[in-house]
Amino acid sequence: MRILVDYRSALRARTGVGEYIHQLVREYAAAHDDEVALFTSSWKDRPPANLAAELRAGIVDCRVPVAVLNYLWHRMEWPPIEALAGPVDVVHAAHPLLIPARRAAQVVTIHDLFFLEQPERVRGEIRRDYPELAPAHARRADAIITSSLRTQRLIVERLGISGDRVYCCPPGAPAWRSLGRAPNVPAGGYALFLGTLEPRKNVGVVLDAFARLAEAARAPKLVIAGGVTPDADEWLARISRPPLAGVVDYVGYVAEERRESLFAGARMLLLPSLDEGFGMTALEAMSAGVPVLASTRGSLPEVIGDAGLLIPPDDAAAWASMVARLAGDDALAGALASAGLERAKSFTWARTAACVRRAYRDAVRRRQSRASR
16 A cells, blocks of 8 residues: 655644654554655745655655645645645545545544534634534544544544544554653652643643642742643743742743653653543653643543543642642652553554554545445
């Protein structure tokens, strides 16, 4: 098979969706003999010179702005991918909307349905296009890839999709250079929030919790890492004023090569999200031996199991209490770190790639069946 994978979400800053695609392609190309190519498009950003060799994949790079191409694809369903990339057997979108195709089997990725459940909390083309178009696109897709059983169930129930067309392919744990062999709970280590500063990530409850701790002189250092959105302005303003000034450090987006050192200094990871399709940072922390405090929402309970502490996302007092407890209780921190290390072993990219391969092959069969009718 010739497979074309939409790599645009990983082209500049690899957040959760981009990291999933990057690591999936790396493992898939190494493990299977299908021909894999990456599709990129941007007016100014070009793929790194070593990307093809690193991922063992071809590259189809179009100098077309992402926003322009997405509008044409989403609203006009043109141009077909074959006009840009030549013949392919499978075209895999990294998002919930189909990439137009003449003959290729069409696969979409749906990590969560937050854009349907709370559309007022998303922005840009996600707000403009996803709620209106994604349900119909999902029903037309030859296969749907998702990363958790919870989201798989929601896709079937809410979008009216046959269960045999939705493939739950969770991501794999990262391979750290030095972390992951033992619990990582440094005395005096900081609490870490890692993720894009957007409404769904619910940064406000963490700031409320640390304001309580700071006023009681019980606050450990909090490090916030991640790219900003316009919704982050209020949070960034808060951390510059008492009682959070001097307690909270914002370090911006952290590239892949710096993530291990970021986890190495962390006593705990905080993940208070209102929804997560999977929660890649939770798996990263568990595989690094860092204890996890996470929300009870979305797929986080499924991913973390009993290897972390789960807290309602709107209970600032509970977050403050658990942060203070974990900062001072070495036995609890060690036990959670050990449990996380063990749980992370069940997530491998080899399993992800094998699952996605089944989805691709089934998608091709479905496409051929439709074409023969």
